[in-house]
Amino acid sequence: MDMHLVIITEDMAGERLDKAIAGLEPEWSRVRVQDWISSSRVFVNGKVKKESYRVKVGEKIEIDVPEVEDLDILPENIPLTICYEDEDLLVVNKPRGMVVHPAPGHASGTLVNALLHHCKNDLSGIGGVARPGIVHRIDKDTSGLLMVAKNDLAHHSLVEQLKEHSITRLYLAIVHGVIQHERGLIDAPIGRDPKERKRMAVEHRNGKHAVTHFSVIERFPKATYVECKLETGRTHQIRVHMKSIGHPLIGDPLYGPVKNKYGFEGQALHAEVLGFTHPRTGERIECKTEAPEAFADLMEKLRIEKT
Known part of the structure; x- marks a missing residue:
């Protein structure tokens, strides 16, 4: 059993109970939440309510999330591109x-x-049965570098470095519109979008501190190729921040234009550089990888596009 407590805020008020809860976590589908409600696992001020109940400001919602059954996750011989590996971790x-x-x-x-x-039994168990070795994530359609811990010592160290913002994370992105200045800094808090809670947004009331640095690599007639450096690591941070200054990522299904005129599937975002302190040796490790071929193909289209 995992009990979650939520106090309804103004941006959630008036929503159906099932929708309000489903918007709290990406993994909580509305169907799954409705099952919890019908199974009397959701309480509003201590009482069971229907899924259609409209929540009110200040109400206390208790959610008794059932334990997830162990997934039968099978090893699969899927090719991996490994940029660094030793007995403690791999990138x-x-x-x-x-x-x-x-x-x-x-x-x-x-x-x-x-x-x-690839690793057999050499993965840390902190992430649980479904996420062995996983220290941090990037979205499905974002390519690039990820750290993976082989033991708990490495996992704890890398997580602490993430919390301390001492890990170097550089991303390549292709955004709509021409950015005129060479570099910039976006310092804007990020939280759940009050209008669509499966998305994130710049939220000055309830958002968490978020900072992104960016610099221009190349300009096209109607787009810009940029490098982004994360100072913090909020969910969808680059995607939200670039949209907030009027330059959403090309292909982004959540934050970009409805019409995807370039045919680029998923956001044009690549985790290019990952630098961290080795948990055991204290050595500074930095890995770098080129953007996928799809980026080059997209840029060729952008170069010949008319203004």
């Missing part, structure tokens, strides 16, 4: 389109399935 270059860990609808073909085959 992999995840391709676009690969899900990081198993979840409903993605029971196989994930990075975790590939890691179980």
Whole structure:
């Protein structure tokens, strides 16, 4: 049993109970939440309510989330591009389109399935049965570098470095519109979008501190190629921040234009550089990988586009 407590805020008020809860966590589908409500696992001020109940400001919602049954995650011989590896950890270059860990609808073909085959039993257990070795994630359609811990010592150290913002994370992105200045800094808090709670947004009332630095690499007639450096690591941070200054990522299904005129599937975002302190030796490790071929193809289209 995992009991969650939520106090209804103004941005949630008036929503159906099932929708309000489903918007709290990406893994909580509305169907799953409705099952919890019908099973009397959700309480509003201590009482069971119907899924259609409209929540009110200040109400206390208790959610008794049932324990997830152990997934039968099988090792799969999926090729991995490994940029660094030793007895404590590895850094992999995840391709676009690969899900990081198993979840409903993605029971196989994930990075975790590939890691179980490559590492055998040498993965930290802190992430739980569904996420062995996983220290941090990038979205399915974001390519690039990820750290994976082989033991708990490495896992704890890398997580602490993430919390301390001492890990170097540089991303390449292609955004809509021409950015006129050479570099910039976006310091804007990020939280759940009050209008669509499966998305994130710049939220000055309830958001968490978030800072992104960016610099221009190349300009096209109607787009810009940029490098982004994360000072913090909020969910969808680069995607939200670039949209907030009027330059959403090309291909982004959540934050970009409805019409995807370039035919680029998923956001044009690549985790290019990952630098960290080795948990055991104290050595500074830095890995770098080129953007996928799809980026080059997209840029060729952008170069010949008319203004």
